[in-house]
Amino acid sequence: MSTLTRPAKVATDSPARRPSPRRAGRRGAYKGVLFTLPFLLGFLATYVVPIGYAFSQSLHEKKSTGLGFGPTRIVYTGFSNFASVLGDGAFWASMGRTLLFGSVQITVMLGIALLLALLLDGVAARAVRFFRAALLIPYVIPAVVSTLMWLFLYSPTGSPLLDLAERAGTEITFFGGLNTYLSLGNLLTWQGIGFNMILISASLQALPRELYEAARLDGAREWRIAWSIKVPNITGILVLTGMFSLIGRLQLFGEPLIMRQIAPESINTDFTPMMEIYDKAFKVGDYQYAAAESLVLAVATGILAFVFYRVTNRKMS
Amino acid sequence: MSQFRTRALASVAAAASLSLLLAACGGGEDSDSAAKPTEATKGKVTLEFWSWTDGIEAQTKVWNKEHPETQIKFVNAAGDTAYQKLRAAVNAGTAPCLSKMDGMNLANFAADGLLTDITDVAGQYKGKYTAAAWNAVSPGGTTFGIPMGSSPLFTAYRADLFEKYGIEAPKTWDDLIAAGKKAQKKNKKVKIFNMAGEDPSTLVDLSWESGAQWYKAEDDHWVVDFTSPEALKAGDIVQQLVDNDLASNASYADPGVFKTWDLGTTIAMTTSTWQLPIYNTNFPKSKGKWQLADSPMFDTAKPQTSSNFDTLGVLKGCKYPDRAAEFAAWLSSSKESLTTLTDPASKSGLFPAVTDVSPYVDKIIPTEMFNGESDSAKVITDAASWVGDQWQYGPNYAAMYSEMQKQWGKVMKKEITVKEMLTSIEKWTVDDLNDKGIKAVAGS
Structure with a gap:
C-alpha cells in the first residue's frame, strides 16, 4: 500500500537526454547477456515456445474419413485457417462489439477516475489516504469474487434489486439490448476506477506545487487550475491507462463468461473474441482454428495499441 | 487498471491450456497400439478407469475382489475439466x-479418433441394454463403449x-400450449414451461420425441436433416412457446434457477431420473406438491421419449479392450452392481440403461417430494421403455451444438x-462435415 501512495515519477515530458552508453567491450556484452539469461529463458519458455507452438498448430487442420468416427489425420493446410478467421463474421463482430463497448466504458471509467483523483488532490492529506484506500477496495477483491457478487445482484431469479423495484411498482431488467452493456460496464467500471485513480493521483502528486501558486497569483480558481494545469500535465498517464484498459478490454473474458450464467441469451458464446476462442478450443475441440484466432487477436490488439498510442501522443504534443 | 485482473481471470484458462501442454510433454510411450482387437487377452492384467460418479469406487473394489485376473x-x-484432461492424456x-x-x-x-473400436469384443453384451442405449455407444455403427446409465424424459408439475x-x-x-395459455388467463405472470437461453436441449428432446433424425448414417455418408416434417413439428412447439410467452427463460446455470419452480412462477418441467435426488434440497417450499406424469407426446398412440446416456468409453491405446468391456458390462448391467448403485445410499444418482429397469425404480423416487396421486414408478419405467431408438449423434455434433447455442439465444x-435457425444449422452442419473430409448431404 505504502508504495502505491507514494508519488511515483511519471514521465510527462521527455527527460533530459541520457548520456550515451559507454562503449562496452566484448567481455562486458557477454556479461550483460549472462545477466539477462534468467529472463530470456523464462521468456522463451513461457512466451516464444507457446506462441511458436500455437503458430504451427494454426497451420494445420483435422481431417476425418468415412463417416467421421475413427482415426483422424492432422494435415498441413497452410494459411487456410487464417483465411477462414479473416472472413469469420462472428469473430470480427465480437471484436467490433468489444471495441465499441470498450471505448465508451473506458472513457467513462477514466473520466470518473480522473475526477476523483482531482478531487482527492484538493483535499487534506489524511482524507486522501482514507479515500484512496476505500476506492481501491474493489480492485483488491478478486475479479471472480466481485463478478459473482454483481451476478447475484443482477440475477433475474434472485436479485434483491429486482425485488425492491417490484415493491416500488416498477419492473427493471439488467440484460437485453443496451442493458447488457450497461450492466457489464458498471461492473468493469466499479472494478477499474480505484486502480486508475491511484495512478492518476500519483502523477498529480508529482507535479510541482509552484505551478499552482503561480496560477493562483494570476487569479486562477481551483477548477481552472485543474483544467488548465493539472490535466494537460498528466496526459502521459491518461494515455497509458487508456491503452492498458483498451488492451484489457480486447482480452475481456472472465466477467462476461461468468455473467453468461444468468443471461445466456444476451451474452452469447461469441460475445468477446476471447470467449469465442475458448469456445472453439475447449467446447468444440478445434484447437487449430482457435490457435489461428488467438494469433489474429494478438496481432490486431498490437496494431490497435500502437495506433492508439501514436494518435493520442500526437494530439497531446 | 483492470487489465491485470482480467489477465488473472484469463490465466485460469491459460493455466488449463498450459496443463494440457505439460501433460502432452509428460508421457509418450507406445500410443500407437490402437489396432482393432478381436481376440481375448490372456493372463492377469491391471487397467485404469476414470469416473466421477459417487459410489463407483466402492463397486470397483467389489469387482477386484471377485476378479483377480482383471x-x-x-x-x-x-x-x-475432466474431458479436457482425458483428451490430453490420450x-x-x-x-x-x-x-x-x-x-x-x-x-x-x-470423431476425434480418441477411442478404440470394440465392436467385436463388445457385441456379446448388446442384448443387455436398450436399443437406444446401444446406439449411444455406437455412433456411425461402430461400438466404442458400454452404456452406463440413462435419463429418460418425463414431466414433473405443480399439482396444487x-x-x-x-x-x-x-x-x-x-395440450401443453393450450394449458399454458389457460393458466395465463388466470394469472398473467405464470409460465407453464422453462427454456434456458444457453440450452437448446429442449429442442433436442422435442425432435427426438417427434421422430426427427438430425443425423442419419446412410452407407458411406451422412444425411443431415434439420428441416424434415418431424424436425419442423418439434421446432414449431418451441416457436409457439416463445411467441406466446409461455415459457420462462431461467438459465440452468443461474444459482437461483430452482426458485422459479419452488415459488410457483413456472409450474411444470420436463425432467429426468438424474434430477430426482436433488429435488429435496432445491424445492423446500413446494415439497409434497409435485406430481409426475408422462412427458407430453406428439402422438399418444405411439409414445416416444428422449434420453441422455451416461457411457463408459474405451480409449485409444487401451491394451485390454475385452477386459475393459467385461468390467464395464458387469458394472452397468449385473444385478449385483446395479442393486448397490441404484440405492440412494450410494449417491450415484444412476438410472440403469438395461432393458428391464423395474427392479431398480422404486428406490430412486424421493417420496416426500410427490403428493402420491400418480404412480411415479410407472411413469419412470414407461419413459425408459419409450426412448426413441432413431436418434444418432453425428461426428460434428459438439461443434453443431455450439453453433446452435449461439442461435438459440436469438x-x-x-x-x-x-x-430460420434450423435451416441455417442444416447448411452449417453439411458444410462443416464436408470441410472435415466427411461426406454429407442435406436431407430435405
Missing part, C-alpha cells in the same frame, strides 16, 4: 483404458397450481425463428 485401478477424475499416451463420458462426448471423442388454474397434466405438446429473444 484388476481395476480407479481414478476419481472429478472436476470441470494425446500423451497416458490415457486410462476406460472412462465415464456422456453420450455426446463419446461421439465427440470417437395446476388445480388452482384449472388445468390438467398435458398429454400432448399441443430465438429466445425473438430475433430469429426456430425454422
